[in-house]
Amino acid sequence: MTRFSIFCFAASSLLVTFASCKDNDKNGGENSGDDPSLKAHQVANISYSVVKTYPHDTSSFTQGLVIYKGQLYEGTGGTEKDPQGKNSQLMQIDLTTGKATKSVKLGGEYFGEGITILNDTVYQLTWKNKVVFAYTLPNFKKVKEFPINTEGWGITHNGKDLIISDGSSNLYFYNPTTFRLLRTQSVTQAGELSFNLNELEYIDGFVYANQWQHPYIVKIDPNSGQMVARIDLTHIWNRIQLLDPQADVPNGIAYDVDTKKIYITGKMWPELYEIQLGQ
Numbered sequence: 001m002t003r004f005s006i007f008c009f010a011a012s013s014l015l016v017t018f019a020s021c022k023d024n025d026k027n028g029g030e031n032s033g034d035d036p037s038l039k040a041h042q043v044a045n046i047s048y049s050v051v052k053t054y055p056h057d058t059s060s061f062t063q064g065l066v067i068y069k070g071q072l073y074e075g076t077g078g079t080e081k082d083p084q085g086k087n088s089q090l091m092q093i094d095l096t097t098g099k100a101t102k103s104v105k106l107g108g109e110y111f112g113e114g115i116t117i118l119n120d121t122v123y124q125l126t127w128k129n130k131v132v133f134a135y136t137l138p139n140f141k142k143v144k145e146f147p148i149n150t151e152g153w154g155i156t157h158n159g160k161d162l163i164i165s166d167g168s169s170n171l172y173f174y175n176p177t178t179f180r181l182l183r184t185q186s187v188t189q190a191g192e193l194s195f196n197l198n199e200l201e202y203i204d205g206f207v208y209a210n211q212w213q214h215p216y217i218v219k220i221d222p223n224s225g226q227m228v229a230r231i232d233l234t235h236i237w238n239r240i241q242l243l244d245p246q247a248d249v250p251n252g253i254a255y256d257v258d259t260k261k262i263y264i265t266g267k268m269w270p271e272l273y274e275i276q277l278g279q
Contacts, residue, residue, distance in 0.1 A: 042190035044229040046219065047278030050236070055098035056265050056272040058244060060091075064115030064124070064155065064199060065252035065265060068137075072254065072263070074100075075115035075124050088112030090124050090133075090140060098272065104140045106133070114154040114199055116162065118176055123162060125152025132179065146179035148172075154200035154209060158222065163207060165200055169193040171207065171222065187220055189227040194218070201253035203262070210251050217253060217264070233264070236273065244270045 056062075064075035072093040088110055092102040106112050106126070113125035121143075122135040128151055134144040150166040157163060161182060162174040173182040187194040196212040206228070207220040217231040233250050240247045248267035255262050265272040 043218075043227060046229045046231045048231055048275045049278070050273050051261075051276050052274040054095055054263075054272045054274070056269050057098050057100070058247070058268050058270050061248070061267045062199075062252045062265055062269070063113045063267075065201075065254040065263065066115055066117050067254045067256040067261075067263065068117040070256070070258065073115060073117065073122065074252070075112050077112045077127065077267075088126075090115065090122060090135065092140075095272075102140060104135070104142075113152040114156075114165075116155045116157050116200075118157045118159075118162070121176070123155055123176070125155050125164065127151055127153075148174075148179065149181070153198050153212075156200040156202045156207065158202050163200060163202065163222065165197040165209060167196060167198065167212065169195055169197065171197070171200075171220070171225070185222060185225045187225045187227060189218070194227055199251045199253055201255050203255045208253050208255075210249075210253065212251070213249060215250060217250075231277070236264075237266070240266060240269050240271065244268070 060074060061077045062074060063077045066073045072095045074091045074093050076089045076091070078088055088106040089103050089112065091100040093099070094101050110129050111127040113127050115122060115124045120137045122137060124133045124135070130148050130151065132146040132148055132152065133142055134146065135142050150172065152164065153167045154165040155162060157176070162176050164172045164174060169187050171185045171187060173185065174180065175182055187197060196214065198210040198212040201208045207222045209218050209220060211218055215233040215237045217233065218227050219229040220227050237250055247269050250264065250266040252265040262275050262277065263272060264275055
C-alpha cells in the first residue's frame with residue numbers, strides 16, 4: 001500500500017519535533033480538515049502513562065484492535081492489488097508475543113478496516129467495498145454480510161448498537177441484527193465539526209477515536225457528539241518513528257472491560273502499549 005502519511009523528524013534526541021506533511025492517500029479518503037492543534041486550548045487534555053510494552057507485528061497494517069473475554073483480536077488492511085501485497089485479515093493475537101494464533105483472510109478485492117465484537121460475533125468493516133462481515137467465535141466462521149451506505153473506517157459498540165466512523169465528522173449507529181441505520185451523530189470539536197475520525201473504542205460511556213493523520217485519540221460524548229477531551233500520543237509516535245521509520249500512523253484502541261486496561265498501537269508499529277489514563 002502506498003505510504004499514507006510522510007513525517008519529518010529531527011532526531012537529535014528521543015523526543016523529536018513532530019511535523020505532519022499533507023498527503024491525500026488513505027485507508028479511507030482525503031484529509032478533510034485543519035490541524036486540530038489549533039483548537040487545542042479549547043479541548044481538555046488527558047494525560048497518560050505507559051504501564052507495559054508488548055511486541056507488535058510490523059507486517060500488520062492495523063485497522064481494528066479489540067480485547068474480548070481476555071483475548072486480543074486485530075483486523076488489518078491490505079489487498080493483493082495493493083503495492084505492499086498484503087492481505088486483509090482478522091486475527092486472534094497472543095498479546096505476549098504479538099503473533100497471530102488464528103487468522104482468516106479476506107478476499108483479494110477487500111480492504112479490511114475496523115473490528116468490534118458483540119455477543120460472540122465479530123464485525124469487520126471493509127473500506128470502499130461498503131460491506132461488513134460477521135463472524136462467529138471461536139471459529140471465525142463467516143455467517144453474514146451486511147451492506148452499508150458509507151465507507152468503513154472504525155467500529156465499536158455500546159453494548160446495544162454498533163457505532164461506525166467513515167473518516168468524516170459523523171458517527172453512525174446501527175442495529176447489529178439487521179444493520180439498519182438508527183441515527184447519525186455529528187461530532188464537534190470546540191464548536192466546529194471534527195474530522196478524520198478513524199478507529200473507535202467505547203469506554204465507560206464515551207467513544208474514543210483515533211484522529212487519522214494526527215497523534216490524537218479524542219474522547220466523544222456519543223449522545224451530544226461533543227468532543228470533551230483528547231489524548232496526545234506525540235511522544236509515543238516519535239519513539240515509534242525512531243524504532244522503525246517504516247511505521248505508519250497511530251491506529252488501534254482496545255479496552256478490556258474486565259481488567260479496565262487500555263491498549264494502543266499503530267499501523268505497522270513494532271510495539272503495542274498498555275496505557276493508564278490520568279484525570
